[in-house]
Amino acid sequence: MTKTHQEISTANQKEGADAAESLAHYTGAPVPPPARTDGPWLIVFWRSDIAKKWLMALSGLALIGFVIAHMIGNLKLFIGKADINEYAEWLRTLGHPVLPDQVVLWIMRVGLLAAVVVHISAAASLTITNRKARPVRYQSRRDYAAANFASRTMRWTGIIVLLFIIYHLLDLTWGVGNSSWRSGEVYDNIITSFQRWPVAIFYIIANMALAFHIFHGFSSMFASLGWSNPRLSVLRKNGAIGIAAIILIGNVSMPLLVVTGVYP
Amino acid sequence: MQVNLKIWRQSGPDSPGAFHNYEVPNASPDMSFLELMDVLNEDLQTKGEEPIAFDHDCREGICGSCAMMINGRAHGPETGTTTCQLHMRKFADGAHITVEPWRAGAFPVIRDLCVDxxxxxxxxxxxxxxxxxxxxxxxxxxxxxxxxxxxxxxxxxxxxxxxxxxxxxxxxxxxxxxxxxxxxxxxxxxxxxxxxxxxxxxxxxxxxxxxxxxxxxxxxxxxxxxxxxxxxxxxxxxxxxxxxxxxxxxxxx
The missing domain is CATH 1.10.1060.10 (Alpha-helical ferredoxin)
Structure with missing residues (x-):
C-alpha cells in the first residue's frame, strides 16, 4: 500500500526531529586514550604500530633466512642417506672444537624462537588494533583494487604455518606419531614420515601456505623497514616471486616425490 | 539514462541505518555523481521526503569533501578521481549502484553519507x-x-x-x-x-x-x-x- 503525501511528510518530520536531537548531542568520535610514553624505552617502542611492523619485518627476514637455509640443508635428502645424516650431525657439532657440541645449535634455536615470538605477538596485537579500528564493517560488498590473495590471507597462511611448525617438530625432531622414528637417523625418519600420504599432503599444503605468506611478507618488508629506493623495486618484486617459488618447489619436492614413490 | 541506487540512510549518529532503494529515471551521462545525488534529492523533496545528506564543497576535485563508497570502492570505480569528478557515463544504463558512507571507528556516521x-x-x-x-x-x-x-x-x-x-x-x-x-x-x-x-x-x-x-x-x-x-x-x-x-x-x- 502506498503512503499518502501527508503520511510521508509527518513521518519525515518526526524522523527529522529525532535526527536533530541526536545531532545536537553529538560531540564527535569517541576519543581514544593518548599514546602512553612512560616506561622503559623498549616497551614504549613496542607500543607503536609502526615499530611493531618494523620488528615484524626484521623477524620475518630472519625467518625467511632460516627457511632458505633449512631447505638447502634438507635437499641433501636427494643426494643420499650418508650426506643428509652427515649434515644433521654437522649441525649438532657446529662450533666444534671451540664450543661444546650443540651450543651453536641451541643459540640458533633460541634466536629462531625469539623471532617467532616477536613475529606472532606483533601480528596478534596489530590484528586486534585493526579490528577495533573498524567497529562497524561495510554493509555492502567491498571491491578491492590492489589487495591480492596473498596479502588478504596472511593471517590464515600464518596460522597454518604455525600449526605446521608444531607438527613438524613433533614429527621429525621428537618423533611423536612415527613408530619407526630413531634419533640421528634423519634420512630414514624423513622417508618413513613422508610415505604416509596424509602427512605428505599436510606438508605440501603447509608449504604452499608458507610460499603465499612469504610472497606478501617479503615485498611488505621493504615498506615496513622504510626501503623505498626505486633501485630496490626490482629486488622487491622479483625477490618476492623468486623466493616464494624457490621455497615452494624445494620444500614441496621432498614430500611429493617420496609419497608418489618416485624417490627413493 | 536510468540508474538504480541503493543508498545508506541513517538519520543520526546513534540511529540504526539501512539501505534504501531509489531510482533515477532521467539521469544524464554528463552528470557528475554528485549532480545525480542533487537530482535525486530534488525528487525526494518534491515528494516531501527527507533528502539524502552528503558532504560536498568545491565540486572540482580539490577540497576533499565528497566522500562515498560507490560499489565497494572509495570515490567509485575510476582511479585518481573524487566522487564529484566521477561522471555517470562511466556507468551503464540501468546500472545498480550501491552507495555507503566511509566506515571507520574514527569516522562516525553523522547522517546518511556524512561522516565526521x-x-x-x-x-x-x-x-x-x-x-x-x-x-x-x-x-x-x-x-x-x-x-x-x-x-x-x-x-x-x-x-x-x-x-x-x-x-x-x-x-x-x-x-x-x-x-x-x-x-x-x-x-x-x-x-x-x-x-x-x-x-x-x-x-x-x-x-x-x-x-x-x-x-x-x-x-x-x-x-x-x-x-x-x-x-x-x-x-x-x-x-x-x-x-x-x-x-x-x-x-x-
Missing amino acids: RSAFDRIIESGGYITAPTGTAPDANLILVPKEVADSAMDAAACIGCGACVAACPNSAAQLFTAAKLSHLNLLPQGQPERYKRTVSMVNEMERWFGSCTNHGECSAACPKEISLDFIAMMNRDYVKAQFKQRRFASQT
Missing part, C-alpha cells in the same frame, strides 16, 4: 606545521631546494584529506594521509627543525585513532591524488630513526 573526519584534524594539530617567522614574506630562492625534492614534496602535498585511504584500507589505517602530510614538510629544508618530533607526534596521534598498515596498497589505489606508497615507507623510516636518534644531534644526517 575530524580525527584527521587531530593528526594535523599534533605536528603538521613548521616554525616560520611571521611578517614580510622572505625573498624567493633564499633556501635552495633540489627540483626532484620539491616535486616529491608537492606530490605529497597534493593530499586533500578526503579519507579515501582510511575508507579503502581493510585495516582502517590512516598511514597514507599521515605519511603525505609528514612528507610534504619533512622533505623540505623548512620542515627539518621539527622533523623527528613531528614524525613521532603525528604517528602517535594517528595510532590512537586508526589501524595499522599491512601494505595491501588499497589506499594508494583509492587515492584521488594517487599518492605513492613510498611516502609510507619514508614515514616508517623516519619514525624508527626518530626512536634511535639523539635529538640533540638531529641535524647530523
Whole structure:
C-alpha cells in the first residue's frame, strides 16, 4: 500500500526531529586514550604500530633466512642417506672444537624462537588494533583494487604455518606419531614420515601456505623497514616471486616425490 | 539514462541505518555523481521526503569533501578521481549502484553519507606545521631546494584529506594521509627543525585513532591524488630513526 503525501511528510518530520536531537548531542568520535610514553624505552617502542611492523619485518627476514637455509640443508635428502645424516650431525657439532657440541645449535634455536615470538605477538596485537579500528564493517560488498590473495590471507597462511611448525617438530625432531622414528637417523625418519600420504599432503599444503605468506611478507618488508629506493623495486618484486617459488618447489619436492614413490 | 541506487540512510549518529532503494529515471551521462545525488534529492523533496545528506564543497576535485563508497570502492570505480569528478557515463544504463558512507571507528556516521573526519584534524594539530617567522614574506630562492625534492614534496602535498585511504584500507589505517602530510614538510629544508618530533607526534596521534598498515596498497589505489606508497615507507623510516636518534644531534644526517 502506498503512503499518502501527508503520511510521508509527518513521518519525515518526526524522523527529522529525532535526527536533530541526536545531532545536537553529538560531540564527535569517541576519543581514544593518548599514546602512553612512560616506561622503559623498549616497551614504549613496542607500543607503536609502526615499530611493531618494523620488528615484524626484521623477524620475518630472519625467518625467511632460516627457511632458505633449512631447505638447502634438507635437499641433501636427494643426494643420499650418508650426506643428509652427515649434515644433521654437522649441525649438532657446529662450533666444534671451540664450543661444546650443540651450543651453536641451541643459540640458533633460541634466536629462531625469539623471532617467532616477536613475529606472532606483533601480528596478534596489530590484528586486534585493526579490528577495533573498524567497529562497524561495510554493509555492502567491498571491491578491492590492489589487495591480492596473498596479502588478504596472511593471517590464515600464518596460522597454518604455525600449526605446521608444531607438527613438524613433533614429527621429525621428537618423533611423536612415527613408530619407526630413531634419533640421528634423519634420512630414514624423513622417508618413513613422508610415505604416509596424509602427512605428505599436510606438508605440501603447509608449504604452499608458507610460499603465499612469504610472497606478501617479503615485498611488505621493504615498506615496513622504510626501503623505498626505486633501485630496490626490482629486488622487491622479483625477490618476492623468486623466493616464494624457490621455497615452494624445494620444500614441496621432498614430500611429493617420496609419497608418489618416485624417490627413493 | 536510468540508474538504480541503493543508498545508506541513517538519520543520526546513534540511529540504526539501512539501505534504501531509489531510482533515477532521467539521469544524464554528463552528470557528475554528485549532480545525480542533487537530482535525486530534488525528487525526494518534491515528494516531501527527507533528502539524502552528503558532504560536498568545491565540486572540482580539490577540497576533499565528497566522500562515498560507490560499489565497494572509495570515490567509485575510476582511479585518481573524487566522487564529484566521477561522471555517470562511466556507468551503464540501468546500472545498480550501491552507495555507503566511509566506515571507520574514527569516522562516525553523522547522517546518511556524512561522516565526521575530524580525527584527521587531530593528526594535523599534533605536528603538521613548521616554525616560520611571521611578517614580510622572505625573498624567493633564499633556501635552495633540489627540483626532484620539491616535486616529491608537492606530490605529497597534493593530499586533500578526503579519507579515501582510511575508507579503502581493510585495516582502517590512516598511514597514507599521515605519511603525505609528514612528507610534504619533512622533505623540505623548512620542515627539518621539527622533523623527528613531528614524525613521532603525528604517528602517535594517528595510532590512537586508526589501524595499522599491512601494505595491501588499497589506499594508494583509492587515492584521488594517487599518492605513492613510498611516502609510507619514508614515514616508517623516519619514525624508527626518530626512536634511535639523539635529538640533540638531529641535524647530523
